[in-house]
Amino acid sequence: MASGHSHRPAGGQAWLGLITAIAVFGASLFFWSEAHADAAPAESQLTSAEFAQAGMVRLSEINEGALLLKTVDGGLYVPAPLVATDIRLDIAGPIVRAIITQRFENPSDAWVEATYVFPMPADSGVDRLRMQIGDRFIEGEIHEREQARQIYEAARANGQRASLVEQERPNMFTTSVANIGPGDTIIVQIEYQDVARLNDGTFELRVPLAITPRYIPQPEGFVFAADGGEDLAALADAMRITPPLMHPSAEPGAYLRLPVSIRADLQPGFALGQVASQYHATLVDRSQPGHAIISLADGPIPANRDFVLTWRPADETAPSAALFTEAVDGQTYLLAQILPPATLGADTPRRPRETIFVIDNSGSMAGASMRQAREALVAALSRLEPGDRFNLIRFDNTMERVFPAAVDATPANIARARRFASRLEAEGGTVMLPALRAALVDNTPQDTARVRQVVFLTDGAIGNEAELFTAIDQGLGRSRLFPVGIGAAPNTYFMSRAARLGRGTFTHIGDVNEVAGAMDALFTALERPVMTDLDALFPAGALSEIWPAPLPDLYYGEPVLLTARLAGPDGVMRLEGALAGSTWQQDIALAEARPARGVATLWARNRIRALEEMRFQGATPTAIDASVLETALDFHLVTRLTSLVAVDATPARPVGDQLVQRDVPLMVPHGWDFEAVMDDRIGPVQHAGLDPSMLSRLRPGQAPDAVPLDADGVPLPATATPRELLMGLGGLMMLIALVWLITNRERRLW
Template sequence: MFNPNLFLNSLPNGFGVLEIAQREEMGPYFVPLVKTEVSGEITGPLARLQTTQHYHFSSQTWSNAIEAVYRFPLSGDVAVIGATVTFGGVRIQAMLTTRKEAEARYRAAKEAGKQAALTTREAPDVFTLQVTGIRPDEDVRVEIQTVQLARAHGLDWSLRIPLTTAPRYVREDEGATGSVQGQPLALLRDPGHRFALSLRLYGAEEFSSPTHELAVKTEKEPAAAGVQIELAGGQVVPDRDFVLRWQPQRAAKTPTLSLQAHVDRTDDAVYLLAAIAPPEEKPAATPAREVILLVDHSGSMHGPKWQAADWAIAAFLREMTPADSFALACFHNTVEWYGQAVQPADAAHVQATVAWLKEQKESGGTNLGAALEQALDLPPAVGAATRHVFIVTDAQVTDAGRILRLAEDAIAGPTPRRISVLCIDAAPNDALTNEIVRRSGGIARYLTSDPQEEDITTALEEVLHAWAQPVLTNLRLAVDREMVTGSRRQASGPDGWAALDAGDLPAGQSIWLTARAPRADASAVTARLLAADDAVLAEAAVDLTRAPDHPALAALYGAARLNTLEYVARAQFQIADLVTELRKLGVNVQGLERPQRDKLYGENQLLAAAEMMNDLLAREALHYGLPSSATAFVAIREEAGNPISHTVPVANAVPHGWQLSRPGPSPAITQYAPSSPMLESQGRPLPQAGFMPMPAGGGFSGPSSPPRYTQIYCGVPRPEDGRALLYANALDVREVTLKGLRAARTGGDDPGDQAALLLYVSDLIEARARIRLRELLRQGERPLNVAVPAGAAVQLVLETADRRPWEGKLTIELAW
């Protein structure tokens, strides 16, 4: 039979498929989930949210009680602090217990015909909800309470709420780790359920969403009461992450270090949240850099994501100075390197590397871990002040445990390398991406692949350009205690001070850290921001006798700690190495150590590690009151009910922009069978479920044909006040997608770094794409991925930095 847990996101050269013929007229899909609504409030960087899933179906659709199973996403760094279930008018508070006990209680309730719900954690960012006893014409609500920390996005803040779960590439040697349970049960273009939003945002000067159109609910309340934010369309298909960005209210000068604290007297501990902001002035000189670039050429990156990544990497290499050094690899089924060593970023090396990159057309699976391990094995460049590995990927993999071991190793040696990730997808593997950068002190950035939202190449260029110049390097956060653990790895500190690694601080980018330290009967706690030479850059203190309670800080710390332990459990350590790793994390390993020899076979190694870690995970999770792979929420209604007739899986939406199937009316992509015997349909036919078979000819799209170009301008531009209109027209009566831009110039001087082509679509105020002319002339051709509605106005404007007359003839071609 087909293995539902394996997903190979490579481009097939051709394969046979089995098509199940469908009747011409089929009824509506049976989808018991009506909608998911996220509500709550955001104060400062802290979000207190409630995710409510509404289940309902009519007796005309199905006449018997059912069980619904939904594998849904939550942010990987979220702390789930509670869950309730309402059957009709009966509200039940879910209880957190060990997963084994919760599953046993749920199974017994299901067999007895009682109504019950079970919430289990399959991966740090993927949960499974099972609700049994949903009756026709009865409303069932499942409410999950969470706290989440916003992330710094430059000097702004952002909140990401994942709405769908994408298939992830599974290596053959990852099948026994448990990571594969994070796959979706089924995927549909339209899964039949919707997403709604209701958030109150406090203390924001401006806010926006790059992913969804927002509506502001007007209320007769003072500004201090915040602003109520909803979706402009009311409800939408949950096929991409929801992202909210806002500008917090700031003082005249941004502080360098701020500190919040929460005292937990039962633990005799203090929990900290530290915010580090860059200085207003940038350094005059940029330190010499070593950069290793890893570019994802797997099947899930096919199309505009691939083209944009290659273009932006080429532009990034050309911005490096001869004092810098670099290496470049493309990864898919294999890892292909240009050269086998870090090399100087002189013009000859850069030109040869860019030419090699353009020739790399092979594709396959996402072997990110193998590529990262090879990158970290490269000998370091001599004299580099800062060393980074930059990964451009969608991160749809399951071997997170081993990848995070590499991230830990990268920063721990005598020549540490930080790992930063640029994640390109509408529904990225957010949990893995942020865990990589958290452990290695790097930076995470996200871009969508939607041509209607942004030109991905423009956005990618801007991100890489911002990364190019760190303001401060190798920072540490020190606390006046003998011991501190937190969201970053431990580092050395001055006498009497414990420290955490804070990484590099780029221009316009803040960093937040969570930490836990002993209270030590002290009335205050002090933190310092230290440079590599122990110089004190900033200091902040909190009076613990007057500090307000912030229990969310303890929950956030607990969630980060559980994530670390979950990944350690799946990192394929030998037992002795596993114990050593736990000690480094400050875990009391007494009772865990057992006299065992190293296992020679991988499956036995994984089983021994899982046995050791399960009790530890349960102990830690119950202490912080949070779900984990070893704990679960269960709620049972004690009144007798009717046995269910069927189990119905709820589909996830295919992430927007994924090229998984041929265009056509069928919404279906793939189906994943249940991964647990509890999800089986007891041998009886399922009602018409929310998924259908893949149509014949489906699967990954093959390479598209080369775009056809049309000349839109040829002549000598005449800028006025630094701008010249080169093209203005409505392209067509039908919707099109702009695929590429070409430029050539005869005569004239270098246009300079400030000259750019601005592409406007519909909105003639804000450009959809900004293309640096020097780089376009250098490379000759640039990919675009810009959707143009039918009859929309399109303009191309040349922008120059000065008012000198333009010299030389310029030729522009556009492809759509």
């Protein structure tokens, strides 16, 4: 009996071993079939001719590192175009001239049209395009957007090399390059004008390198019409602002695929103090007095977070005024940046306030952004004082208030809000509109004792900005809106325009270490009196146009920034405003202005921005479009109505060779949770950049994946497996299990 019992476990283990071996063998067959699918196209979905024309590849055909996009045809991939970016910045005072050189390489054996969506400063003026082919440079021309598109498409169809730069949003542009030959390279150069931001004595220049992936909520009343119309136009726009994303597995070596190099030549016009880059290691060469050359310390960087450069004067006494002029076609253009004295209003008693905190806990905030937002919210709650009132609203694709309406800032209520904030997790879509409207609802509009402020913490990862701007304009009332941009690459177009329409100011938090300082600076500004009724007075007959108009309210530490077109550069400009019940004035002689290039472009860009914002104030779209178009064509600027196009006169693609369309996949911004973002992006717009006839072959609702990396960080094919080893291992395990089973049976019989 004892002997019989001792043999039963051994027999059970043998059967278990046999079952395990069969499972391993089955798994190896499955992996072999998957690998076999990689080795040949699905004949039912794609013919060999279509396969060749589409420029697809099998994993077995890849002999070097490549970024590959999956298709639904088993085992077939499309090599993504590679883009290297070089940025050169010339900074004179606060005026910035930037040259972006994009190098498009085609790693495939097909003729390719590459489409690259890239970020730009929201208020910059893009005014030049050049395309380099060999030793030749082809200058781009400005046209109405539809006309530029037609010129480009005609050249593309004719086999000519061509490039097109279009604005999707003021901070998001698209470069399209047609007829890049197999293994060829085309260089596209884009130039823009910008101005550094002066804040509390420090100049800051932000160069966007990453794009926040946009969530596209269904617009109110959106229904697919029988003939398409505006609904299809809305979907087309959604597709253009949601390029494919690299899978994080590609990111350690992504700088090899999307490298960015940066060099800045800084001549501030005063003795330089500290020069720093907030997120990237830099080298600063100060061998020339009053001059600094800034370069990246560790070579090219990945395009996954903004480059931010700051500088201060050496003597800690920031210049109170900077004036620059440029003469163009008999007109004088003025840029003025004036910083009111920091002591203004410092002794004014703090007014009680009603503050509505809104926090974005959608999927795009997952990871570092959510931690930063929670810390920022807790820091903001700690600034509340007795006599204040507050509420807290959170949103993803749903919305929730902590209290039905604003409550007194008692210790118990603040503690409840903190507990609520500490439990927030990021998930769901970014449906911002209901939360924004709820925050702007003012239940006590007659309360003049308290200042009403809305602090909005978000990354702005939305594509329906126009709906939100309309809601701000219609519902603002006595409230003031203060967006706080969270993360490595927030949507600065939304943030800055929402702040202007909301008569507030925009704060950016790019790292968790910045939370305390940024929130302290924001609430210091909120607790100081606001300068209102700002105006700039010029000598009689001197002023032609000034933008922005009217000048916005001014918060503590912020400069007055204006551009004007003048009939002449003589006389005195007077700035005045109301602050804490008194009038502030400052006189500046226009003769003190220094000549500088690019001032006219900045004036034109400010004029266009102000015109665009008039649509939320009742101006007719037709009148706005006419003025925007006229200004853009006069000043050679890319806008939503104009584009730059460059065409090589000589056809390059042989007749009969098909052109394949490819999107360049972008990196996920630093600190983002890829899976959380992709769970919530709109499905129909996640495509791999194929021509429309091929879009149906892509996996619906999924972003194209990049393949993993080898040990050196080079992207390599991912789905091939060691099938021979797996099958051999499975067979060996089956043999061992059978021997074990037979041996144990013999023992039991004996």
